[in-house]
Amino acid sequence: xxxxxxxxxxxxxxxxxxxxxxxxxxxxxxxxxxxxxxxxxxxxxxxxxxxxxxxxxxxxxxxxxxxxxxxxxxxxxxxxxxxxxxxxxxxxxxxxxxxxxxxxxxxxxxxxxxxx
Amino acid sequence: xxxxxxxxxxxxxxxxxxxxxxxxxxxxxxxxxxxxxxxxxxxxxxxxxxxxxxxxxxxxxxxxxxxxxxxxxxxxxxxxxxxxxxxxxxxxxxxxxxxxxxxxxxxxxxx
Numbered sequence: 001x002x003x004x005x006x007x008x009x010x011x012x013x014x015x016x017x018x019x020x021x022x023x024x025x026x027x028x029x030x031x032x033x034x035x036x037x038x039x040x041x042x043x044x045x046x047x048x049x050x051x052x053x054x055x056x057x058x059x060x061x062x063x064x065x066x067x068x069x070x071x072x073x074x075x076x077x078x079x080x081x082x083x084x085x086x087x088x089x090x091x092x093x094x095x096x097x098x099x100x101x102x103x104x105x106x107x108x109x110x111x112x113x114x115x116x
Numbered sequence: 117x118x119x120x121x122x123x124x125x126x127x128x129x130x131x132x133x134x135x136x137x138x139x140x141x142x143x144x145x146x147x148x149x150x151x152x153x154x155x156x157x158x159x160x161x162x163x164x165x166x167x168x169x170x171x172x173x174x175x176x177x178x179x180x181x182x183x184x185x186x187x188x189x190x191x192x193x194x195x196x197x198x199x200x201x202x203x204x205x206x207x208x209x210x211x212x213x214x215x216x217x218x219x220x221x222x223x224x225x226x227x
Contacts, residue, residue, distance in 0.1 A: 004158075033214065042203045042217030043159060056214055091158065103149030103207055103215065107158040 004108035025094030
C-alpha cells in the first residue's frame with residue numbers, strides 16, 4: 001500500500017502524559033498537513049510542512065503541541081502534558097507539488113487518541 | 117476568518133438524486149473542495165471547483181458560484197455505499213495551503 005500511513009492507530013494515555021504520533025506521507029509528496037477531528041465535526045487544521053519547513057501553524061496549536069519533519073519525509077506530532085480535551089482523531093495528509101493548489105489532499109487513516 | 121455551513125443530515129433512497137449545499141465565508145478564495153468520509157475511515161477527495169460552474173465526475177457533480185459564495189455536491193443514482201459524511205472545504209486565506217472544513221453532512225441512503 002503506497003498511501004499515507006500513521007502510527008499508532010490507537011493510543012490511550014493518562015492525563016499529563018506525553019504522546020507522539022508518526023505520519024509517513026506518500027513518497028513523492030513534499031507537502032504534509034496535520035489535522036484534528038472530533039466526533040461529528042470536520043477536520044481542523046493544525047500545521048503544514050513544505051519539505052522540512054513548517055510554514056503554517058493554527059492558533060489552535062497550543063505550546064503543548066509540537067510537530068517536526070526533520071528530513072522532509074516522515075513527520076511526528078507530539079503532545080505534552082495531555083489533557084482530556086486532546087482526545088480526538090489526529091489525521092495526517094499529504095499532497096505533491098501543484099495539486100495542493102487544487103484542494104486535493106491524501107489523508108491517512110488517523111491516530112485515535114483517548115486521554116483518560 | 118473562514119466559516120462554512122452545510123446541512124447536518126440528509127436522507128435519501130437508493131437510486132435517487134441528492135444535493136448537499138455549502139455556503140462559505142472567507143477573506144480570500146482559491147477553490148471549494150468536497151471530501152467523503154465513511155465511518156471510521158479517512159476523508160477522501162471527491163472534487164474541486166475553482167471557477168463558477170459544474171464539474172462532473174461519474175455519478176458525482178460539484179457546482180460553484182463564487183458571487184454567491186455557494187456550492188453544492190450532487191450525487192446521482194444513489195447506492196447504499198454512498199452512506200457517509202460529506203465535507204466541503206475551502207483554501208481561502210492568501211498564501212495559506214491549509215483547508216478549512218465544514219462540519220459535514222451525514223448522508224443516509226435507505227433501500
